[in-house]
Amino acid sequence: MADHFARPESGPIPALRWEEPPEGPVLVVLDQTRLPQEEVELVCTDVQALVGAIRTLAVRGAPLLGLAGAYGIALAAARGYDVNEAAEALAHARPTAVNLEYGVRRAVTAFREAGSGQGVAAALAEARALHAQDAAASAAMAEQGERLLAELVPGGGYRILTHCNTGALVSGGEGTAFAVVMAAHKAGELRRLWVDETRPLLQGARLTTYEAARAGMAYTLLADNAAGSLFTAGEVDAVLVGADRIAADGSTANKVGTYPLAVLAKYHHVPFVVVAPTTTVDLATPDGSAIEIEQRAGSEVTDLAPSPLGTQAYNPAFDITPPELITAIVTENGIVSPVTSPSLAAVCPA
Numbered sequence: 001m002a003d004h005f006a007r008p009e010s011g012p013i014p015a016l017r018w019e020e021p022p023e024g025p026v027l028v029v030l031d032q033t034r035l036p037q038e039e040v041e042l043v044c045t046d047v048q049a050l051v052g053a054i055r056t057l058a059v060r061g062a063p064l065l066g067l068a069g070a071y072g073i074a075l076a077a078a079r080g081y082d083v084n085e086a087a088e089a090l091a092h093a094r095p096t097a098v099n100l101e102y103g104v105r106r107a108v109t110a111f112r113e114a115g116s117g118q119g120v121a122a123a124l125a126e127a128r129a130l131h132a133q134d135a136a137a138s139a140a141m142a143e144q145g146e147r148l149l150a151e152l153v154p155g156g157g158y159r160i161l162t163h164c165n166t167g168a169l170v171s172g173g174e175g176t177a178f179a180v181v182m183a184a185h186k187a188g189e190l191r192r193l194w195v196d197e198t199r200p201l202l203q204g205a206r207l208t209t210y211e212a213a214r215a216g217m218a219y220t221l222l223a224d225n226a227a228g229s230l231f232t233a234g235e236v237d238a239v240l241v242g243a244d245r246i247a248a249d250g251s252t253a254n255k256v257g258t259y260p261l262a263v264l265a266k267y268h269h270v271p272f273v274v275v276a277p278t279t280t281v282d283l284a285t286p287d288g289s290a291i292e293i294e295q296r297a298g299s300e301v302t303d304l305a306p307s308p309l310g311t312q313a314y315n316p317a318f319d320i321t322p323p324e325l326i327t328a329i330v331t332e333n334g335i336v337s338p339v340t341s342p343s344l345a346a347v348c349p350a
């Protein structure tokens with residue numbers, strides 16, 4: 001029997017922070033593979049350690065990956081490592097979330113454009129600017145998402161189903177989809193948060209429950225394959241999810257298991273809402289067919305049972321939801337309906 005443990009403390013969750021101890025600058029990250037049982041921090045003194053943390057999902061979630069990429073460039077520059085090599089290693093640590101390569105690019109550009117001897121300060125300033133930008137985007141999405149819920153679910157008392165984890169653990173602020181849930185909770189309008197466990201790495205069962213418990217929400221965990229019966233029972237007013245990459249036509253890459261929820265939502269006439277900052281929008285990618293889906297080790301699937309030695313496993317980390325299944329995409333700059341007003345360019349900075 002798993003050890004259940006006391007409700008975690010409330011307050012901000014330091015998913016990632018820059019520190020400058022006497023022995024040199026470090027990036028301190030909360031190891032999300034140890035949550036919720038243990039709050040363990042990893043002190044990254046070099047890019048190799050940070051890349052390892054990204055690949056094992058100690059550091060995870062699209063917006064946070066962007067921050068890790070930017071701070072990783074500042075760390076490489078500050079410790080005298082080759083910035084170009086650091087950029088290559090960081091940008092390719094995980095392929096699907098566009099935020100990672102975006103954050104790396106922002107800091108590398110600042111480093112290269114800085115005056116002589118100013119590269120480290122410029123890269124760190126850009127990482128901090130992206131951090132603040134993400135926190136502001138999170139607050140704006142929460143506000144816009146709450147207004148959208150009031151339109152989509154008249155009468156309040158929302159029963160929201162969410163998948164994977166999209167809270168403060170993936171963000172410089174309160175997160176993406178979970179930030180909207182938090183806003184509804186604070187307004188007294190969250191009747192129930194249905195939390196998909198999110199196999200195989202259980203981001204929902206471990207991390208979203210951790211964040212919902214800290215916030216004092218009314219939440220219920222469910223096995224991913226139980227979601228269908230919730231819709232049948234009429235227990236879902238809206239589905240809110242995050243994103244790792246949104247193509248120009250609104251096709252959305254998100255944690256595997258998202259696409260089936262979109263199909264269920266369509267069949268049961270339930271709003272399906274994606275919440276993501278514009279740093280997750282990739283206008284250079286025309287549609288979902290061009291998004292690389294990360295394939296992860298089969299052991300993440302076979303080891304839980306465990307299955308017989310030699311069992312082959314299919315383990316894509318993400319799937320693609322087509323625009324016609326998405327009711328709305330909430331960004332910090334506005335809400336887009338991929339079917340009726342598909343212009344994501346209108347909400348993205350030029």
Ligand SMILES: CSC[C@H]1O[C@H](OP(=O)(O)O)[C@H](O)[C@@H]1O
Pocket residue numbers: 057060061062063163164165166170176177203241242243244253254255256317
């Ligand atoms: C809104 S960012 C969170 C996003 O990232 C997750 O993937 P992973 O846990 O593999 O980093 C998942 O797709 C979430 O929606």
